[in-house]
Amino acid sequence: MLTYNLRLAWMSLRKHPVLSLLMIGAIGLGIGVCMTTLTVYTLMSNNPIPHKSSALYAVQLDSWDPNDPYTESGRPPPELSYRDAQALMESTIPKRQAAMFKSGFALQDAEAKQPPFTVLARVTYGDFFGLFEVPFLFGGGWDRSADRNAQQIVVLSKEINDKVFGGANSVGKNIRLDDREYRVVGVMDHWHPSPKFYDPNNGDFDDPEEVYVPFGLGTALELTSYGNTNAWKPEKINSFQDFLNSEYIWIQFWAELPDAKTKDDYQAYIDQYVLEQKKLGRFPRPLNNRLSDVMKWMDEREVVTDDSRVLVGLSFLFLAVCLLNIVGLLLAKFLGKSAEIALRRAVGATRWQIVQKHLVEVGLIGLLGGALGLLLAFGGLRGVKALYGGYDHLVQLDGRLLLIAVGLALLSSLAAGLYPAWRAVQLAPAGLLKTQ
Secondary structure: OHHHHHHHHHHHHHHOHHHHHHHHHHHHHHHHHHHHHHHHHHHHOOOOOOOOHHHEEEEEOOOOOOOOOOOOOOOOOOOEOHHHHHHHOOOOOOOEEEEEEEEEEEEEEOOOOOOOEEEEEEEEOOHHHHHOOOOEEEEOOOOHHHHHOOOOEEEEOHHHHHHHHOOOOOOOOEEEEOOEEEEEEEEEOOOOOOOOOOOHHHOOOOOOOOEEEEOHHHHHOOOOOOOOOEOOOOOOOOOHHHHHHOOOEOEEEEEEOOOHHHHHHHHHHHHHHHHHHHOOOOOOOOOOOEEEEHHHHHHHOOOOOHHHHHHHHHHHHHHHHHHHHHHHHHHHHHHHOHHHHHHHHHOOOOHHHHHHHHHHHHHHHHHHHHHHHHHHHHHHHHHHHHHHOOOHHHOOOOHHHHHHHHHHHHHHHHHHHHHHHHHHOOOOHHHHHHHO
């Protein structure tokens, strides 16, 4: 029966090509707009590390101006000062923890086969790789002794290893960062958390850094921070050491707290630390230290803005407008076939069988419109990529979103066809047959 109805539906579409193309185009346009905005929104609000996000916490200490909170909502600053980050690293409560900041180098391979080029660097502790479960192709990270001794070692991203070493195992080889040689201890596999939750302060959807070096090198080599650096009061900074001792905040800090007890213990630890610092004249604001897991952190940092949500809502309203137009077109088409419907009823067809026939036709329109919508969505996402540049990971339709697009097109078309199909079978067949 379904095959028969499909054949009739295809014949009906071919019989009225202009009307059919209008309906397919309306569905396709609505689906294309919806899937473009929904894809970007879905990937923006994605949980970047779902199996572990509830155990990873961004650490915030409220060291800000006593007369002016960091945000209107009262949230503490998103970053720490160097002295506070160093103090928290002394805790043994977290399973893993890492202070970090963004920097950069001029990189050249040891044999000088190509001219130097600039790379972004993450200056961090060895726990970084275990915290965020960074995958490795070759080698691995480093231990705490490398952090303490400021060893000149480096972990490379896959992209940099491909560029400099042609994708070969480079562990044990040397590269030059600025004017110093570093030994490669690890090469990461493809790793692109989206959003870049571990440091949204410096770009919510930026690419991860290209090289990773021990945190101790930051002070030993007086590396410059490429990220946000903020302060609430003027301070005399005559040397790099003055900067490290200041209240400037510029370091991100993450801790892995696997259970509620560990979290409570660590919250008590950072609160006690701040209370002790208050006795030294620091932290003038009321106690307001926070531990935010990954999803809460992204929400607080407004990784997904209200504008994005509004845009998704408007796109679905646009689809609704398209469907209303399709309802009118279908109503005109089905009522125009009243004589055919009356004849079918006269020879024994039930109302439900006729409704089924019409819904199969509507479903076929929906599938064709969905296919067109996917093409338009691909085009829309290419446009987003061209407009903003570099956000390839935000403009990709995965298998799940493809199924959503097809399902949405099919359900939308069937919803639009229900009333016209029902309305068409309500006409009395006897009167219609007499007029023919």
